[in-house]
Amino acid sequence: MDTGFFVTWLRDAATRIRLQRDRLTELDAAIGDADHGANLDRGFTEVCKALEDWPPTAPAQALLTAGTTLIRRVGGASGPLYGSAFRAMGKALQDPVTLPGFAAAFEAGVVAVERLGKAAPGDKTMIDALAPASRALTAAVEKGLTPYEAFHRAAVAAEEGSRATIPMRARKGRASYLGERSVGHEDPGAASSALILGALAGVAVKEATKEVD
Numbered sequence: 001m002d003t004g005f006f007v008t009w010l011r012d013a014a015t016r017i018r019l020q021r022d023r024l025t026e027l028d029a030a031i032g033d034a035d036h037g038a039n040l041d042r043g044f045t046e047v048c049k050a051l052e053d054w055p056p057t058a059p060a061q062a063l064l065t066a067g068t069t070l071i072r073r074v075g076g077a078s079g080p081l082y083g084s085a086f087r088a089m090g091k092a093l094q095d096p097v098t099l100p101g102f103a104a105a106f107e108a109g110v111v112a113v114e115r116l117g118k119a120a121p122g123d124k125t126m127i128d129a130l131a132p133a134s135r136a137l138t139a140a141v142e143k144g145l146t147p148y149e150a151f152h153r154a155a156v157a158a159e160e161g162s163r164a165t166i167p168m169r170a171r172k173g174r175a176s177y178l179g180e181r182s183v184g185h186e187d188p189g190a191a192s193s194a195l196i197l198g199a200l201a202g203v204a205v206k207e208a209t210k211e212v213d
Contacts, residue, residue, distance in 0.1 A: 001059065001096075001097040001098075001099075001102065001147065001207075002059065002097075003056055003057065003058055003059050003061070003062055005059070005097075005203060005207060006056075006059045006062040006063060007051055007056065007062050008203050008206070009199055009200050009203045010044070010047055010048070010051065010062065010066050011048055011051070012199040012202055012203055013044060013195065013196045013199035013200075014041075014044035014045060014047060014048050015199075016195045016196075016198060016199050017037070017040050017041055017044050017192060017195055017196075018041050018044075018045075020037070020191075020192075020195055021037035021038065021040075021041045022037060023037070023191070024036045024037030024040065024188050024191060024192055025037035025038060027185065027186055027187070027188040027191055028188040030185040032188060033076065035075070035076060036076070036078060036188040036189070036192065037188075039074050039075055039076055039078055039079065040074065040078055040082075040192055042073065042074065043069070043070045043073050043074035043078075043079055043082070044070075046069050046070075046073040047065070047066045047069045047070065050065050050066075050069045051065060051066070058095055059093055059095060059097050060090045060091070060093045060095065061090070062090075063086045063087070063089045063090030063093065064086070064087055064090035064091070066083075066086045066090075067082075067083045067084065067085070067086030067087030067088075067089075067090060068083065068087065069083075070082045070083035070086065071083030071084070071087075077117070077189075078189060078192070080116060081113050081116055081117055081126065081189070082113075084109075084112040084113060084116050085109035085110070085112055085113050085130075086109065087112070088105075088108045088109045088111070088112035089105040089106060089108060089109040090105075091108070092104060092105040092108040092109075093105040099137075099140070099141055099146075099147050099150055100141045102137070102147075103134070103137040103138050103140070103141045103150070106133070106134055106137055106154075107134045107137075107138065109130075110127070110130045110131055110134045113126065113127060113130060114127055122168065122171070123168075123170070123171040124165045124168040124169065124170040124171065124187050124190075125165075125170075125187060125189055125190065126187070126189030126190050126192070126193045127190075128161045128162065128164060128165050128168070128187065128190050129158040129159075129161040129162040129165075129189075129190040129191075129193035129194050129197070130158065130161075130193050131161070132157035132158060132160065132161040133154040133155070133157045133158040133161070133193075133197050134154075135157065136150070136153040136154045136156070136157035137150055137151075137153075137154045139153075140153055140154070147204050147207070148201075148204040148205060148207070150204075151197075151200050151201040151203075151204040152201045152204070152205075154197055154200070154201070155194070155197040155198045155200065155201035157197075158190075158193055158194040158197035158198070159194045159197075159198070161190060161194070162186060162187065162190035162191050162193065162194040163186065165186055165187040165190045166184060166185065166186050167183060167184070168183065168187075169183050170187070
């Protein structure tokens with residue numbers, strides 16, 4: 001996993017968020033400010049621009065650039081939360097990047113989100129997608145799976161975690177003010193987290209295909 005891998009991941013995440021911008025906005029309109037899709041789209045567009053203007057020379061640098069850009073450019077809670085996650089990952093990541101090293105860095109990113117958002121699994125937040133993905137990565141490392149298999153399992157866990165927020169009652173964020181009315185809606189932060197993990201799995205597929213060729 002070289003610098004190009006991480007740059008491609010961030011760019012693919014930006015593309016997926018742009019394509020799902022309206023869906024994320026609709027999810028946020030039900031229990032939030034109706035700006036999650038627009039904010040993230042703008043933020044990841046700025047991330048892509050920053051990566052082009054200041055090409056990173058190491059994987060950690062790519063993540064730090066993404067994190068700093070999101071904190072500076074995205075309003076609401078999502079900018080600081082995602083920004084903190086990427087910055088924590090960048091600070092924890094060792095070069096050369098191994099799957100165990102990535103899993104540990106990803107866990108550090110999840111912990112950063114938990115601390116900043118003061119959220120835990122079951123609160124109906126992005127943690128409900130990120131925490132299962134982190135556990136899936138750690139389990140994959142313990143089983144000796146390939147990066148492709150590990151990232152695929154993480155993406156599936158994130159998607160399942162996001163869907164699992166639908167019957168939950170929100171305990172954090174603006175959605176918590178709705179009480180029982182927050183039940184029956186997928187959390188937008190969990191949904192966008194699943195998109196980002198899906199992008200990671202997609203890049204791993206491309207890398208695996210290159211190796212076969």
